[in-house]
Amino acid sequence: xxxxxxxxxxxxxxxxxxxxxxxxxxxxxxxxxxxxxxxxxxxxxxxxxxxxxxxxxxxxxxxxxxxxxxxxxxxxxxxxxxxxxxxxxxxxxxxxxxxxxxxxxxxxxxxxxxxxxxxxxxxxxxxxxxxxxxxxxxxxxxxxxxxxxxxxxxxxxxxxxxxxxxxxxxxxxxxxxxxxxxxxxxxxxxxxxxxxxxxxxxxxxxxxxxxxxxxxxxxxxxxxxxxxxxxxxxxxxxxxxxxxxxxxxxxxxxxxxxxxxxxxxxxxxxxxxxxxxxxxxxxxxxxxxxxxxxxxxxxxxxxxxxxxxxxxxxxxxxxxxxxxxxxxxxxxxxxxxxxxxxxxxxxxxxxxxxxxxxxxxxxxxxxxxxxxxxxxxxxxxxxxxxxxxxxxx
Amino acid sequence: xxxxxxxxxxxxxxxxxxxxxxxxxxxxxxxxxxxxxxxxxxxxxxxxxxxxxxxxxxxxxxxxxxxxxxxxxxxxxxxxxxxxxxxxxxxxxxxxxxxxxxxxxxxxxxxxxxxxxxxxxxxxxxxxxxxxxxxxxxxxxxxxxxxxxxxxxxxxxxxxxxxxxxxxxxxxxxxxxxxxxxxxxxxxxxxxxxxxxxxxxxxxxxxxxxxxxxxxxxxxxxxxxxxxxxxxxxxxxxxxxxxxxxxxxxxxxxxxxxxxxxxxxxxxxxxxxxxxxxxxxxxxxxxxxxxxxxxxxxxxxxxxxxxxxxxxxxxxxxxxxxxxxxxxxxxxxxxxxxxxxxxxxxxxxxxxxxxxxxxxxxxxxxxx
Ligand SMILES: Cc1cc2nc3c(=O)[nH]c(=O)nc-3n(C[C@H](O)[C@H](O)[C@H](O)COP(=O)(O)OP(=O)(O)OC[C@H]3O[C@@H](n4cnc5c(N)ncnc54)[C@H](O)[C@@H]3O)c2cc1C
Numbered sequence: 001x002x003x004x005x006x007x008x009x010x011x012x013x014x015x016x017x018x019x020x021x022x023x024x025x026x027x028x029x030x031x032x033x034x035x036x037x038x039x040x041x042x043x044x045x046x047x048x049x050x051x052x053x054x055x056x057x058x059x060x061x062x063x064x065x066x067x068x069x070x071x072x073x074x075x076x077x078x079x080x081x082x083x084x085x086x087x088x089x090x091x092x093x094x095x096x097x098x099x100x101x102x103x104x105x106x107x108x109x110x111x112x113x114x115x116x117x118x119x120x121x122x123x124x125x126x127x128x129x130x131x132x133x134x135x136x137x138x139x140x141x142x143x144x145x146x147x148x149x150x151x152x153x154x155x156x157x158x159x160x161x162x163x164x165x166x167x168x169x170x171x172x173x174x175x176x177x178x179x180x181x182x183x184x185x186x187x188x189x190x191x192x193x194x195x196x197x198x199x200x201x202x203x204x205x206x207x208x209x210x211x212x213x214x215x216x217x218x219x220x221x222x223x224x225x226x227x228x229x230x231x232x233x234x235x236x237x238x239x240x241x242x243x244x245x246x247x248x249x250x251x252x253x254x255x256x257x258x259x260x261x262x263x264x265x266x267x268x269x270x271x272x273x274x275x276x277x278x279x280x281x282x283x284x285x286x287x288x289x290x291x292x293x294x295x296x297x298x299x300x301x302x303x304x305x306x307x308x309x310x311x312x313x314x315x316x317x318x319x320x321x322x323x324x325x326x327x328x329x330x331x332x333x334x335x336x337x338x339x340x341x342x343x344x345x346x347x348x349x350x351x352x353x354x355x356x357x358x359x360x361x362x363x364x365x366x367x368x369x370x371x372x373x374x375x376x377x378x379x380x381x382x383x384x385x386x387x388x389x390x391x392x393x
Numbered sequence: 394x395x396x397x398x399x400x401x402x403x404x405x406x407x408x409x410x411x412x413x414x415x416x417x418x419x420x421x422x423x424x425x426x427x428x429x430x431x432x433x434x435x436x437x438x439x440x441x442x443x444x445x446x447x448x449x450x451x452x453x454x455x456x457x458x459x460x461x462x463x464x465x466x467x468x469x470x471x472x473x474x475x476x477x478x479x480x481x482x483x484x485x486x487x488x489x490x491x492x493x494x495x496x497x498x499x500x501x502x503x504x505x506x507x508x509x510x511x512x513x514x515x516x517x518x519x520x521x522x523x524x525x526x527x528x529x530x531x532x533x534x535x536x537x538x539x540x541x542x543x544x545x546x547x548x549x550x551x552x553x554x555x556x557x558x559x560x561x562x563x564x565x566x567x568x569x570x571x572x573x574x575x576x577x578x579x580x581x582x583x584x585x586x587x588x589x590x591x592x593x594x595x596x597x598x599x600x601x602x603x604x605x606x607x608x609x610x611x612x613x614x615x616x617x618x619x620x621x622x623x624x625x626x627x628x629x630x631x632x633x634x635x636x637x638x639x640x641x642x643x644x645x646x647x648x649x650x651x652x653x654x655x656x657x658x659x660x661x662x663x664x665x666x667x668x669x670x671x672x673x674x675x676x677x678x679x680x681x682x683x684x685x686x687x688x689x690x691x692x693x694x695x696x697x698x699x700x701x702x703x704x705x706x707x708x709x710x711x712x713x714x715x716x717x718x719x720x721x722x723x724x725x726x727x728x729x730x731x732x733x734x735x736x737x738x739x740x741x742x743x744x745x746x747x748x749x750x751x752x753x754x755x756x757x758x759x760x761x
Contacts, residue, residue: 001395001396001397001398001399001402001451001671001675002394002395002396002675003394003396003671003672003675003676003679004394004675004679004681005394006394006395009394074394074395264748264749267749268749269746269749269750272745272749274742276745277741277742277745277746278738278741278742278745279741279745280741280745280748280749281688281689281692281740281741281742281743281744281745281748282692282693282696282741284689284744284745284748285669285689285690285692285693285741285744286665286693288669288672288686288689289665289666289668289669289693292396292665292668292669292672293664293665293668295394295396296396296664296668299394299395299396299397300397303397313660313661313664316658316661317661317662317664317665368650368654370657371650371653371654371657371658372650372653372657374657374660374661375647375650375653375654375656375657378633378637378647378653378656378660379633
C-alpha cells in the first residue's frame, strides 16, 4: 500500500492545473458558471470537455492510438480529481469515458474501438447508458426491450428511462433481449445505438436534481450487426463486468468532498459548538474514507478485473457518505443555507447537492443491491481462519 | 496512491496469526505473550537500537490487528509506546531496561491514564521533592501479572508526561468487572502515589490538542485502532460463520436481508477502517504529519467496532451471550478498548479543530 502520490500523479495534477488556466478552458468554465448563475440547470458542458480533450486529458488512461496517453488508471484518476476540483462538471465525462468508453476498451472489437474511442476521447462524440426500463430497475436481467434480426442488422424496440444526458449524447450503450434461455440471464445483448437514428425519440422526465432524467423510445431502430458488443445473447456477463467499472466510487467521493468542504467553509472553531465539531470530525473521516475506498478499487483496475465486492463497498460508502453530507449541510447551515454566513457560491453548491443526493444511492446500483453483493461475497463455510480477505493489509 | 494489498505485511499478518493460534483465549495474557515472543513479534516494529527490526508502524498495526482478531489480551501496544519513547536510549536512560525487555518479549507494559490526560481534565500531579505525586487512581487492564504500567499524567505546567511504573505499584480492583465469565481483562488500579523524575520516559506535550512533539500519542492511537480493527474483523467473521450455519424457517439465518445487510454494512465500515488505519500508519512511516489521521482512525474504528460487535452478538441469537460462543469475549473486550484512549467524541472534536485549522491555513496561504 502506498498512500503517497507518485511523481507521475503529481506531474499530471500540475499539468491539469495549468490546462485549467489556459484561455479556452478558462473561458468555457466561465461560460458554464454564467449559465448556472442565470438559472440554467444543465448547461452544455461539451465545449468545456472539448477544450480539455484537446490536451489528451479527457481519457488519459486509454492507449495513445485511441486518443489517450496510455497512463495508468491511478494516474487517470488523479487527472479526473484535479479536473473536478477545478470545476469541471463530470456526469457526461463519467458516462462517455469512464463507463461506456472503458466498457468498449474491455469488450469492444478492434473495429468498434477504432470507430468510437478516438471520437469519445476527443469530445467529438458522447455516450450514455440505456439499461433501465419503466418496469425494470434493480432486476435488470428481466429487461423487456428487444432486438430482432433484420437483414445485416437488428431492429431495436423498447423504452429506456432514468438515463442522463441522452440529449447531449450521440450513442447509447443499450441492453436488450435478443432471445430467451432457460434463465433470464441468457438472451441479453448489448448494442451501441446511434441516438440520431430514425426511430429514436429522446425526451426528459423532470426530476428534483439539476440533471434531468431521460426517456428514450426505440421504435424499430435499425442498427448494423457491427454495433453488437460481444456475442449475441451473452451480454449479461459483459454487463456484470461493466457494472463493476461504474462503481469505483471516484465520482461520488469527489461530490462528498466538495459538499463537505463547502459545509466546513462556513464554520470556525469559535462558532461551532461541541456537538457540531463532533459531527464535523466524523463526516470528515467518512469523506476521507470515501476517497480511500475509491482509490482502493481503482488500484485494482490496472491489475485485472475489478472485484465486484470491492466495487460494491466503494459505491455504497461513497454514495451514502455524499448523501449524508448533503443532508448534514442543510442542518448545519439552516434555512436557505443562511444561518452562518456561507458564501453564496457555496450555498448554491450545497442546495444543488441536497437535491442530487438521493439519486446517488440509486444510480449505478442501489445501496440495497450493493449490500446484497457484499453479503453474497461472505465466505460462508470456512470463514474462520480462512485467509479470505481478512488478511488483506 | 496505490492501495493494492502489501505482500510483506500480508506475510507478517499470516505469520503472527499462525503464531498466535496456539495462545489460549482469556484474560491472562501469559500465553499470548509467550506466543508473540516466540516469533519475535515484539521486535518487528521496534527500532534497531533496541534490538528490533524497524519494520515500522504499519507492521505494529498488523500485529495489533491479529491480537484483536481473536480478542486476545492486548499485551502489545503499551510496550510499543515505551519502545517508541526510548528508541535510541542508552542503558542509562530511565526505562531503557524496560524498553529492551519489551522488545525481547520479556516484559508486558499496559498504558494508563491516556483518556484523562489527553482530555485535559485530569487533575495536575503535585510536584514533590523526588518528582510528582499522582493525585488520582488510574485504571489499567490487568492482562499480565508482571505488567509494568506506562502512566500518562499532567504535570503542574500542563505538560503531559509518560512514566514507567513497576508492577508492584498496581493492584487488581477488589471487584473485577466481569466476575462471571473471566474472559475479559479486569481493570486494575494504580494507586495515587509518587512518581520519581527518573521514571519519566517521554512527553506528549501540552495544550489542546496535545502538541505530541514526538508523535508518541498519535502512534499509540494508530496501534490501538489496529487492535480495535482486529476485534471488529474477528467478531464479524464469527457472526457470518454462525449465521451461515444456523437454520430457521427452513433457510440459513444469513439468507435474510435483515441479518445479512447489517453484517454487509459492518463489512463496509471495517474496510473503511482498514484504509484509515493503514493510511495513518503509512504517513507515520513516511515521516509525514499524521496526528489528525491517527485521531480519526481511532475514533472511526472504535465506533465501527462497537457497532459491529453488537451486530455480531445479535446475529448469534441467545447463544451470543454465553461463554460457549467466542463472540461474547469481543463484547467484553471492546468496551475498554474503545475508550482506553479517550471516548470517540473527544477524538472527533479534536479532529474537527485540526481540520478547521488546516482549512483556514489553506485559505491564508492562498490569500498571501
Ligand atoms: C441519478 C440517477 C442516474 C441514473 N442513470 C441511469 C443511466 O444512466 N442509465 C440507466 O439505465 N439507468 C440509470 N438510472 C436508473 C437506475 O439504474 C435505477 O434507478 C436503479 O437500477 C434502480 O431501479 P428502480 O429505480 O426502478 O428501483 P426499483 O428496482 O424499483 O427498487 C425500488 C427500491 O427497492 C429496492 N429493492 C429492489 N429490489 C430489492 C431487493 N431484491 N432487495 C432489497 N431491496 C430491493 C431498491 O434498492 C430501491 O430502493 C439512474 C438513476 C438515478 C437516480
